[in-house]
Amino acid sequence: MPEVLAIDFGDEKASPPAILLDDVVLERGGKAVIDRLSLPLGPKGVTAFMGPNGAGKSLTLRLIAGLIAPTAGRIRFAEGVPLPQQIALVFQKPVLLRRSVRANLDHALKTFGTPRRERPARLADLLALGQLEPLAERPARVLSGGEQQRVAMVRALAANPKYLLLDEPTASLDPQATAAIETLVARAVAAGVRVILVTHDRGQAGRLADDICFLHKGRLLEAAPAARFFQAPKTAEAKAYLAGDLLL
Numbered sequence: 001m002p003e004v005l006a007i008d009f010g011d012e013k014a015s016p017p018a019i020l021l022d023d024v025v026l027e028r029g030g031k032a033v034i035d036r037l038s039l040p041l042g043p044k045g046v047t048a049f050m051g052p053n054g055a056g057k058s059l060t061l062r063l064i065a066g067l068i069a070p071t072a073g074r075i076r077f078a079e080g081v082p083l084p085q086q087i088a089l090v091f092q093k094p095v096l097l098r099r100s101v102r103a104n105l106d107h108a109l110k111t112f113g114t115p116r117r118e119r120p121a122r123l124a125d126l127l128a129l130g131q132l133e134p135l136a137e138r139p140a141r142v143l144s145g146g147e148q149q150r151v152a153m154v155r156a157l158a159a160n161p162k163y164l165l166l167d168e169p170t171a172s173l174d175p176q177a178t179a180a181i182e183t184l185v186a187r188a189v190a191a192g193v194r195v196i197l198v199t200h201d202r203g204q205a206g207r208l209a210d211d212i213c214f215l216h217k218g219r220l221l222e223a224a225p226a227a228r229f230f231q232a233p234k235t236a237e238a239k240a241y242l243a244g245d246l247l248l
């Protein structure tokens with residue numbers, strides 16, 4: 001069993017955590033698929049969860065989002081449990097309505113309670129943000145994967161969320177489409193949105209993340225500033241993962 005290393009996020013942890021995972025356990029099929037996960041997440045920036053398949057990254061994201069409840073332990077938010085619209089989620093495969101891009105975004109604004117008179121301007125902003133104006137009247141479901149993900153991203157941002165949780169948002173996209181999504185993430189971060197990202201893409205983690213949390217078999221093995229993690233991973237498992245070795 002590998003040793004769990006101390007969490008080392010450097011200076012950022014001088015500020016109190018916005019989200020605190022406190023000894024979180026999640027059992028599935030009679031075993032702990034998340035095993036005593038304790039982690040403070042600071043108020044700003046991007047944290048990337050990395051690790052091999054089955055490490056528990058997606059489940060951790062779902063726990064933070066409140067979509068599933070831990071078997072034991074707690075997830076605490078400094079500002080109290082967020083409202084559903086304060087936590088936005090984007091998955092690898094976007095699920096869009098069978099309507100135009102414009103109608104998808106308008107529906108989101110309506111759902112989030114944007115007053116009717118404000119909606120046209122907000123809609124225009126969202127279309128511009130995603131560079132979606134030329135696609136506005138197209139049925140969302142016939143767009144390319146990259147275009148659909150741009151719609152999903154700006155839809156997620158429609159509610160001005162505090163937290164943006166991204167589960168392998170560019171896993172099936174080409175470099176150009178990936179760059180467009182990363183630009184949207186960077187804009188959200190600049191606007192103060194706290195981003196938590198699950199990715200297998202080391203380049204992406206290097207470009208976007210301030211901190212890396214490395215999970216393996218449901219356990220948090222490392223938590224460190226991104227540069228430090230990539231330059232000097234401390235566990236054998238993280239070293240092997242970064243070297244591209246098969247981790248069994």
Ligand SMILES: Nc1ncnc2c1ncn2[C@@H]1O[C@H](COP(=O)(O)OP(=O)(O)OP(=O)(O)O)[C@@H](O)[C@H]1O
Binds near residue numbers: 033052054
């Ligand atoms: N309902 C369930 N019943 C049993 N096991 C489950 C269930 N849901 C998830 N698991 C297991 O929990 C573990 C963690 O799953 P999770 O989806 O979080 O992994 P991940 O790190 O996101 O992997 P990937 O990179 O493949 O997406 C896996 O071994 C998975 O099989």
